[in-house]
Amino acid sequence: MAIKNVKESLIRITLLVIGRKGLGRNWPWSMINTEGYSLPFEESLFTVEQSVLFQILLPAWIMRIVPVHRLQRYWRARVSFLQHLDQMYMNKRTELEATQTSALNGEDQAPTDLLGALVHSQLNSEQEARLQGGDEKVAGLTKSEIIGNMCTAGHETSGHTLGFAVAYLALYPEWQDEVRKEIMAACGAGEPAYKEMRNLPLTLAVCLETLRLRDIVSTVMRKAIVDIEVPYTTWDSTGIVTRRTHLVKKGSFFVIDSAATSLNPHFWGSDSLEFNPRRHLETTPPYVSFSLGARQCLGKRFAEVEMTSFISGIFYQYSIIPVKLHEQETWQEMKARMIDSATEEISFTPGKFGVRLQSRLESE
Numbered sequence: 001m002a003i004k005n006v007k008e009s010l011i012r013i014t015l016l017v018i019g020r021k022g023l024g025r026n027w028p029w030s031m032i033n034t035e036g037y038s039l040p041f042e043e044s045l046f047t048v049e050q051s052v053l054f055q056i057l058l059p060a061w062i063m064r065i066v067p068v069h070r071l072q073r074y075w076r077a078r079v080s081f082l083q084h085l086d087q088m089y090m091n092k093r094t095e096l097e098a099t100q101t102s103a104l105n106g107e108d109q110a111p112t113d114l115l116g117a118l119v120h121s122q123l124n125s126e127q128e129a130r131l132q133g134g135d136e137k138v139a140g141l142t143k144s145e146i147i148g149n150m151c152t153a154g155h156e157t158s159g160h161t162l163g164f165a166v167a168y169l170a171l172y173p174e175w176q177d178e179v180r181k182e183i184m185a186a187c188g189a190g191e192p193a194y195k196e197m198r199n200l201p202l203t204l205a206v207c208l209e210t211l212r213l214r215d216i217v218s219t220v221m222r223k224a225i226v227d228i229e230v231p232y233t234t235w236d237s238t239g240i241v242t243r244r245t246h247l248v249k250k251g252s253f254f255v256i257d258s259a260a261t262s263l264n265p266h267f268w269g270s271d272s273l274e275f276n277p278r279r280h281l282e283t284t285p286p287y288v289s290f291s292l293g294a295r296q297c298l299g300k301r302f303a304e305v306e307m308t309s310f311i312s313g314i315f316y317q318y319s320i321i322p323v324k325l326h327e328q329e330t331w332q333e334m335k336a337r338m339i340d341s342a343t344e345e346i347s348f349t350p351g352k353f354g355v356r357l358q359s360r361l362e363s364e
């Protein structure tokens, strides 16, 4: 069995996961192109993502009036997407406000889906702001932060991380064997189940190590609200590390280069550029790939469980072999194509590559 385009397949899988577990929707594997004025939610989300550069660079009115079918479709996708987000948010809010009222009557029910949990915390922030006499409209996350982030931040990031993880494991089969050993020890002969995820630290470490080396959200923007001295380190080609500080003045916008922190030999040792998942089983330096502090990733645990489930589900059953472009393609050339050719788009994106899956269960 072969997967021709790993990146595309994984983006589709993580979209289905966030649809099911985040929004409670079952989407089909294959997307049908509808031609009506309003596109269904999953199609509008998918089309907006496919056209993200156009969506950023072109104002909506230009896409609407230019007589090019593709641009007009992008515009319809954008309008439909925003309408769907609005509708979903309002439905969930109405549902939870009703539950809050019954909670006052002693029938509290915490939401179990991700969207419900976020809107629930939003309602609580607003209530707190009201009680303290503040502005409830600026309390907590905004509507677009809640749903927009969940849709886009919630599947492309984990899809791309899994794409890189599959590439690393295909290129370093010795780690496939290590991971499989752990899965068999934790799950026996049965297929890995949710309750076993916490017993798969090396499998999770493969994902963390992948993210460390290929930091998916590599630039995090911040604004300084006070003057602040930011410590940082530099190092030269001989490995000599120098500690420095930089004064960031109040009001400045700055970008945290988390990829540089993740590769810094001062923190991660002289083998910081090597793929070694086992390092995450020891005490590690602060891990920044999900950001840190009050605005760190809300979906961190969700992503960790999702990625561990995927890796354990595949490698319990199969070993993976990279598909060469031609017979003479060397390991170095494959690595350059599968990992080093990554591009910086909305998030760091793996190159195009395919893999072959070989069943391990049949050969045992």
Ligand code: HEM
Pocket: 018, 022, 114, 145, 146, 149, 150, 153, 154, 155, 157, 158, 161, 211, 216, 217, 220, 221, 289, 290, 291, 294, 295, 296, 297, 298, 299, 300, 302, 303
């Ligand atoms: C490997 C997967 C993921 C990575 C590497 C990642 C990384 C990040 C990072 C670095 C941030 C902070 C951005 C900033 O500070 O400006 C962030 C924020 C966020 N992420 Fe993730 N993320 C992942 C998966 C997810 C998933 C699966 C969800 C939802 C289910 C999610 C939801 C969010 C949300 C809602 C925020 C905004 C939090 C806020 O604004 O306070 N992320 N993510």
